[in-house]
């Protein structure tokens with residue numbers, strides 16, 4: 458009986474979307490912090506719309522290999538990809554390997570990456586990660602979540618970016634500021650903590666979609682569903698969205 462009631466709630470929400478009316482949020486289940494909109498049919502509809510809008514979304518950090526992507530991702534904390542790409546355009550030719558970064562002059566490296574912000578911590582992370590890669594992983598960025606998380610300055614977000622984009626390994630979902638905001642606006646999660654948001658997304662997004670889905674949400678967050686005033690009039694998810702932040 459219980460099951461039947463849940464099913465009919467889902468149908469109501471999706472049917473509303475299909476007719477082009479404003480979808481109605483169903484009540485959140487008590488046992489989860491996942492959003493009420495995280496039912497399979499609605500998630501599938503959102504994924505289809507993201508595929509339609511961003512079939513080839515990809516990482517916008519310029520990199521030539523997994524190591525460079527790792528460095529760029531560390532630099533991208535609290536900084537735009539555009540700024541990071543400007544800095545790495547001269548940084549990577551000067552430090553072409555993990556060895557070069559590991560033996561860099563810290564004060565010099567700090568100066569070089571200063572435009573990306575938090576340059577002292579980032580220098581420590583870059584040099585520490587480079588040394589660990591040389592000493593523990595034979596000069597190669599490791600390919601497992603467990604191993605990559607042992608590198609200084611590398612948490613799940615960076616690990617997911619590198620494993621997913623450089624190696625094509627679906628280890629999880631990247632939860633940056635855009636993925637966090639959009640997952641909440643689309644009512645896929647009601648969590649605030651990125652780790653919990655990732656768990657919610659992992660449960661509802663098919664594994665084979667994890668990598669692309671992260672890129673698609675980041676692209677949508679940069680181009681349309683921006684933080685301050687989302688451009689809902691341009692949004693192809695508008696009929697599926699009942700966020701309080703909607704501008705139309």
Ligand code: SF4
Nearest residue numbers: 682687689692695698
């Ligand atoms: S309708 Fe507006 S708030 Fe909803 S996903 Fe689109 S841009 Fe974001």
